[in-house]
Amino acid sequence: MDPDFEMKKIRSINDEDIVSVLGHRNPGESYKSVHPPLDEMDFEEDMMKELVEPIPGAKEGGRTRYIQFADSMYNAPAHPYDRARTYMSRFRGVDTGTLSGRQVIEIRELDLEKISKELLETEFFDPAKTGLRGATVHGHSLRLDENGLMFDALQRYVYNEETGMVSYVKDQVGRPLDTPVEVGEPLDEEHLKEITTIYRSDNVGMREDKEAIEAVLTIHKARTDGGFGLGVFKNDLKAKLGDDK
């Protein structure tokens, strides 16, 4: 989440491969635009427009496109809420949406590809427990398969049992790719356990889990206090009742 923290790069994927997995344009095709470059447009004078430097994609007038990840509950390196906070603190000009099992990031196409590269090549991404999914995202809460892969109804990525590599055979939304895109081998499960951002423990009763109880109680207390406005509205209420003299 700390934007100054440099994420470890653990694999490298061709730019063209990333473009084809995203599936928004064909590799080599030029970017489609929705408005002329900002330099050529006439605007009425606006302080804010002078203050804020537009991102490269906006300058060119490119389309807004997305990349969406589904993160398995079984120790995926990142999780929707952390992703949202990370995106906000690291990247400019993004719109991100958090759902229970998936996280979408929307930005101008030109910048999207740079961001995608960063997200896919660093330890933010695990080929087995993180899925690149535009549609039919279901699977984050299901058990893993025998090779440790997260469930995917469209099977966008496959595990090669001989080489131990995971490769994408379909793009984000399930259209078959001409050539499979290799995204490296799954991270070690022990290592994932250490770096994961999710809090979970299996087969432990709620009442036996001290840490969980503490968190729930803290939230409960804070919500109750906040809801009733204890301490906050007291003086206000007193004033209304004429009790403040």
Next chain:
Amino acid sequence: MEPIKAIDVRIFPHRRLKPGTTEKLLNELLDLEGVLKFLVNGESLPKVVGYGPARGTRVNHPDRKIITVKGKEVELLVSVGDIIVTIRHENLEEFVEKTKAILEETLNFGFDVRVGIFTRTKTTVSDKLKVAYGIEEDFDPNLIGLVDPKTNSKETVKLIGD
């Protein structure tokens, strides 16, 4: 028909099973005594992409395969999550013991085996509808609890053995 005493055993592996493993497991379990029926449960796998820009494209999921159980071909429609076996009550102890041994040998990850009632025991309105309105002409009462009310049992139920 004379009523029999039957009970369910639920096999819950800690990972989703591949078709090969499922095939091996089912074949070995079928050899045990007292087995009446199997219910193979899991997340259903679509044949074609249902929505999104790729709608209509074939999925070709590697887990949606045809497996051979005791010489009969069975198409797996799901990614196998758990297997519920209905057995004769008198064979229960022996069955559970042997099942655990088989599972330990076949699987290299954890599993749970629980005994209880995991399938429906009474006929529902939809089951009756199937018969009364001729939706399925010869609905076998033995299939209660095996078939999803909305599906055609011919597609999802396979008869193996005698």
